[in-house]
Amino acid sequence: MEEPSVKKSPLPWWSAGIILGLIQVLAIGLTKPLGVSTEFVAANAKLIKAVDEDYVKEHPLISEEKYQKFGYGWWFNLGIITGAFLTATMIRRWKIQKTTIWWRTNHGTSVAKRFIAGFIGGFLILLGARFAHGCTSGQFASGWAQLSLSVVPFTITMFGFGMLTAYIAYPKIPKIIK
Amino acid sequence: MSSETIGFIIGSLFGAALFLGGLADPDKIIGTLRLKDYHAMRTIAVFVLVGMLGTWILEIAGVAHFSVKPAAMVAIAIGGALLGIGFGLTGYCPGTGLACAASGRLDALVTVAGMLLGAWVFILIYAGIVQPIDAIANFKKVTLPEISGIARGFWVVPIFVGGIVALVLTRKK
Numbered sequence: 001m002e003e004p005s006v007k008k009s010p011l012p013w014w015s016a017g018i019i020l021g022l023i024q025v026l027a028i029g030l031t032k033p034l035g036v037s038t039e040f041v042a043a044n045a046k047l048i049k050a051v052d053e054d055y056v057k058e059h060p061l062i063s064e065e066k067y068q069k070f071g072y073g074w075w076f077n078l079g080i081i082t083g084a085f086l087t088a089t090m091i092r093r094w095k096i097q098k099t100t101i102w103w104r105t106n107h108g109t110s111v112a113k114r115f116i117a118g119f120i121g122g123f124l125i126l127l128g129a130r131f132a133h134g135c136t137s138g139q140f141a142s143g144w145a146q147l148s149l150s151v152v153p154f155t156i157t158m159f160g161f162g163m164l165t166a167y168i169a170y171p172k173i174p175k176i177i178k
Numbered sequence: 179m180s181s182e183t184i185g186f187i188i189g190s191l192f193g194a195a196l197f198l199g200g201l202a203d204p205d206k207i208i209g210t211l212r213l214k215d216y217h218a219m220r221t222i223a224v225f226v227l228v229g230m231l232g233t234w235i236l237e238i239a240g241v242a243h244f245s246v247k248p249a250a251m252v253a254i255a256i257g258g259a260l261l262g263i264g265f266g267l268t269g270y271c272p273g274t275g276l277a278c279a280a281s282g283r284l285d286a287l288v289t290v291a292g293m294l295l296g297a298w299v300f301i302l303i304y305a306g307i308v309q310p311i312d313a314i315a316n317f318k319k320v321t322l323p324e325i326s327g328i329a330r331g332f333w334v335v336p337i338f339v340g341g342i343v344a345l346v347l348t349r350k351k
Contacts, residue, residue, distance in 0.1 A: 016195065021224060021225050025235075074182075078189065079193060081277070081280040102208040118286070121267040130297065131311075133250070142245070143247065147334070153251050153258060157255045169267050170212060173214050
């Protein structure tokens with residue numbers, strides 16, 4: 001079977017970057033900077049509340065009102081899911097995929113291994129994002145937009161450890177269409 | 179318009195743009211972290227530069243809604259490292275993980291499940307571990323212009339111009 005290669009993105013980098021930047025400006029002009037990861041804590045807070053209301057009331061973080069309601073951030077994340085789904089469908093790139101090309105090139109076709117690594121990765125991503133008061137959107141992109149001091153240590157450790165991990169986890173390079 | 183509606187609209191635009199721009203594509207992200215495929219890095223650079231310039235203009239016009247994160251230097255360095263390891267292992271982050279799951283990637287759905295567990299553990303360890311670390315070297319909600327005393331324009335213009343020049347000089351001929 002022919003080795004799969006990494007495809008080009010639907011949009012070139014400059015136009016995609018301009019559009020993403022303008023969405024950030026729109027968000028800061030209308031409401032607040034882009035951000036995603038808070039709602040993962042909010043989703044948990046709602047589940048915990050259904051089981052043990054007193055725990056939530058006494059918790060120093062999730063007792064805050066923003067973790068209790070289905071507000072702006074919740075609908076923002078539902079929007080991400082909807083926008084990505086509709087776009088992928090419209091340009092005929094919606095496709096069931098269980099692994100990635102970089103993963104296959106380095107670790108073979110086993111889906112189980114990819115899923116295990118994906119689950120552990122997801123755990124670290126969100127735990128880290130909340131430690132850092134935000135993720136790649138809320139801390140990195142919005143931090144640079146606002147020029148916050150917090151974006152400096154975040155950028156160094158996120159890209160440093162990200163590049164190091166990718167270097168260790170993906171030593172072999174697949175064919176990339178440019 | 180209610181804030182929920184505005185959130186949904188901006189979120190939809192963001193999800194569409196993440197997908198079209200190739201950021202909601204783990205192969206593009208890993209390619210960039212491995213310094214073998216610069217598409218995602220260049221997209222992210224333009225995203226950041228346009229956001230920075232636009233936010234400065236909004237501030238001058240008096241309509242910017244800032245939400246600066248506290249500069250808890252140790253907690254943020256640790257969080258960035260943990261997120262970076264997950265990012266480099268999977269090629270996903272919270273926003274692109276949701277977008278990729280919505281485009282049919284089942285491994286992204288598994289990563290989103292891992293994120294929900296990560297959020298739960300964060301809640302469990304918040305009082306005992308997170309809060310004490312967050313208090314170390316915490317400069318509160320401060321921006322680079324505020325802490326340096328150098329006006330925002332003197333940050334934005336050199337970074338923006340320097341960034342655009344670097345992008346143009348390193349483009350594919």
